[in-house]
Amino acid sequence: MTRHLFSLPRCLGIGLLGVLIGPACLQAQAQTMSATSSSAMPPGIERSSFGRLADGREVDCYRITNDNGIEMRVINYGGIIVSLKTPDRTGRLDDIVLGFDSIGDYLSDTYRQANPYFGALIGRYGNRIANGRFTLDGETYRLPTNDGPNTLHGGDVGFNQRLWHVEPFSSAEGRGLVLTYTSPDGEQGFPGRLSTRVSYTLTDDNELAIDYRARTTRATPVNLTQHSYFNLKGEGSASVLDHELMINASAYTPIDETLIPTGEIADVSGTPFDFRQPTLIGARMGQKNTQLAYAKGYDHNFVLSKTPGQGDLPTLAARVIEPRSGRVLEVATTEPGLQFYSGNFLDGSLTGKSGRPYTHRSGLALETQHFPDSPNQPNFPSTILKPDETYHSQTVYRFSTTASEDLPHAD
Ligand code: GLA
Helix, strand or coil: CCCHHHHHHHHHHHHHCCCCCCHHHHHHHHHHCCCCCCCCCCCCEEEEEEEECCCCCEEEEEEEECCCCCEEEEECECCCEEEEEEECCCCCEEECECCCCCHHHHHCHHHHHHCCCCCEEECCECCEEHHHEEEECCEEEECCCCECCEEECCCCCCHHHCECEEEEEECCCCEEEEEEEEECCCHHHCCCCEEEEEEEEECCCCEEEEEEEEEECCCEECECEEECEECCCCCCCCCHHHCEEEECEEEEECECCCCCECCCCEECCCCCCCCCCCEEHHHHCCCCCHHHHHHCCCEEEEEECCCCCCCCCCEEEEEEECCCCCEEEEEEECCCEEEEECCCCCCCCCECCCCCECCCCCCEEEEEECCCCHHHCCCCCCCEECCCCCEEEEEEEEEEECCCCCCCCCC
16 A cells, blocks of 8 residues: 555645535635636636536536546536546556446436446435434434335435535645535435535545535434446446455445345455455355345445554555456545445446446445444444534545556456
8 A cells, every 4th residue: 555545635634625614614725725716627627518407407527637647527416426537557548437428317217217326426324224214312213215125325315416516626635626515404304404515636646535524403324425336447348257356354244135234243254255365356256145145246334444553544445456457446444334336236227428338247336434224223333423523534546557467367
């Protein structure tokens, strides 16, 4: 692990992003970032139209580039990362995230039925809450159920379907966007008015640093994450089973048949969930295993091993290597958990931006998070945010390449 993953968020935490949500924070930010107005964009950022929502609101697309040619495009609808181009070991750029190039594709009935959350910001509660309910301070709250009996990714209309306010910036740390959304008290059944502020920073060290902050007016569960699907061969390529994965976790949270944790923190040793040594994703997928059967593959929360002495800094959670292209993706986070989802519900019914269908397991998600169903699981780390607290979470995705040719091949 290079120093970048750990040093960048430290400076983001105290400088660029400030510690508060609200005018004081935004004012401090204005002093360190290039000013933006609706017409002027900072260098390295361009804005264009991505179409309109059904109610006529305009969807903007921001193209952000770094000095090494990495290019990311983000829309204000759902904070969706619609494309991300990174070099392979020969320098060839490919788009490594699943997505579309027009808003219509994200609004279509086919997309809504499949509900894959491509590239989106997820809130208020990433992952599942059992039976769409939880009890807090003696009061029971009911949420819309949109995943069998459970609530998934914030309910029927999560943060992935909201239009965010976007401020582009350029700073010493990199170029990016600050996205804000205020969720009214009671939205999707959750208590408290939640002011949410997320920043995406693309650095010249080839990192995408994501910083999440939130404040609430009443105690409420919060679990924010990012739902990009990666295929390091390039989106639209065949399955990710030939990607090699390391997850820095010696335990995971087993699930029931509705993908809700049983409450157990299970040792990964001797199971297909042991990714402590780099392993091809497909190597054990076919094993007879109840957990793999419930999820139709990997769709599990891993309990991340934390590096002693790192305090609140992001620590290495996972590394993915695609041997042919040489692309390497590393994920570091301050979160205690990581949902590894192997694209089990992709079935070819959606066609991506390059005209190729997104077939079974053609993308993988690594969602940094608190554990699923924490509001109903007293032995899991708490996800309750109180009015006198600031929710703060950081995740860094780092893109690089490896020259090594003797990496394992699936075929
Ligand atoms: C998360 C869930 C999966 C699935 C995807 C979206 O990763 O854990 O079960 O719902 O989102 O399809």
